[in-house]
Amino acid sequence: MTTVPDLYAKRVEAGRLQPDEAQRVALPAFERIRAELADPPKRGLFRKAPEPPKGLYLWGGVGRGKSMLMDLFVETLNVPARRTHFHSFMQEIQSEMHRLRKEGVEDPIKPIAKAVADSAKVLAFDEMQITDITDAMIVGRLFEQLFNAGTVVVTTSNRLPDDLYKDGLNRQLFLPFIDLIKDKLEVRELASKTDHRQHRLAGAQVYFTPANAQSREKIDEIWEELTHGIEETLTLHVKGREVELPRYRNAMARASFFDLCGRALGPADYLALADAVRVLVMEDIPRLSRHNFNEAKRFVTLIDALYEARVRLIATAAAEPESLYVEGAGSFEFERTASRLREMQAADWPGEKD
Known part of the structure; x- marks a missing residue:
């Protein structure tokens, strides 16, 4: 016993x-x-x-x-x-x-x-x-x-x-x-003064580029450390729709760029997601341009929701934030998103909101 x-x-x-x-x-x-x-x-x-x-x-x-x-x-x-x-x-x-x-x-x-x-x-x-x-x-x-x-x-x-x-x-x-x-x-x-989840990530690399096998291996290591290999699927119901987080554990979710931005999701879906998780592992963010403009718009909306909710983002991407979206309609507006992605990599993120 x-x-x-x-x-x-x-x-x-x-x-x-x-x-x-x-x-x-x-x-x-x-x-x-x-x-x-x-x-x-x-x-x-x-x-x-x-x-x-x-x-x-x-x-x-x-x-x-x-x-x-x-x-x-x-x-x-x-x-x-x-x-x-x-x-x-x-x-x-x-x-x-x-x-x-x-x-x-x-x-x-x-x-x-x-x-x-x-x-x-x-x-x-x-x-x-x-x-x-x-x-x-x-x-x-x-x-x-x-x-x-x-x-x-x-x-x-x-x-x-x-x-x-x-x-x-x-x-x-x-x-x-x-x-x-x-x-x-x-x-x-449970009145602990230590946020063990953020303690594990404090000062750690959380943005990996390019999105290759090596980056995925590092993401796997982080996910295993956070979840101890235990996960489930979480389905959010938003205004009659279902938003599925395929890999979820204790307010931590893991999904691909396509899972979250390749489908017709909107601000309400991303707000519900940001409310449900404290850590999001997002894989395979591609380069963005006029060829995937709709996906790029959704990505901007998602990052805004995560940023405002002070969600910890761990990601693999095809390029550094400033190089993800360099041409086409919306590239100028994307500068704010790139700035937020960079800020969300900081060792002290998420700090208190101003």
Whole structure:
């Protein structure tokens, strides 16, 4: 049997993790849940089933190690667990609700919650946040059903429970979910002073040219270090459209220039992308000209969105920023984009916005 603190200590000793006192302080909260799940109280002959362990809501700034601690916790479990991004989970729920309603099911929440609870004893979510009114209106009933079924929820978030769906439409209908979270989950802050994600990239090369095999190898090394080889697909729903990030992990995404600029995406799509990620790895940016003018316009819009959102960009490109777009309509306007690309390579990016 491996405990969460034991696994953390082994990773530190092996050099895979940098020791962090705030992370160490958070380990007992995970270990409490693991231990209770591994050795649950026995049910008496005339007594009701024992209550499941209280879950955990771990919040704090980006890059503090919340997702890493979640990975360690899930790795030590001896019960069925599902580890997923909260946004992806809620998209699945909405899709399943739509399917069941088409089949004539009046209240799809109950069968959906039962199916989820039957498949996993523990739900481990990354980045709980509510921005969609549809999610806000169904999440309370869904999680009430999950808790009633004995499901243990462990989640990370960048904000306090009281700040979820802040300023959202009809927020008063959402407030009971916040009370439910506080009742069923232990709320803990991971108050580390170190942004480990940016620490890994501080001073590192993040723009590689030309976009060849050597550059790709370096990008692969960075991606492996950031994700530890664990990734998933994230689909953003924007005004009825789907924007797919083919490789995603803990607010970090990896996609090609064609994935993001070769399709008919617009400002709303790029704003949603910039809101969803803190690090974007973008590969194979080509030279731009009148021959790929539409792609160039989208690229400019994307960089503007990433810049304003202070997203860390790691890229491979056919040329240095100033040489990407040197002729054709729009080349003069591209100078601002080139300047931003250069600024985003700085060791202290992203700093505070002026």
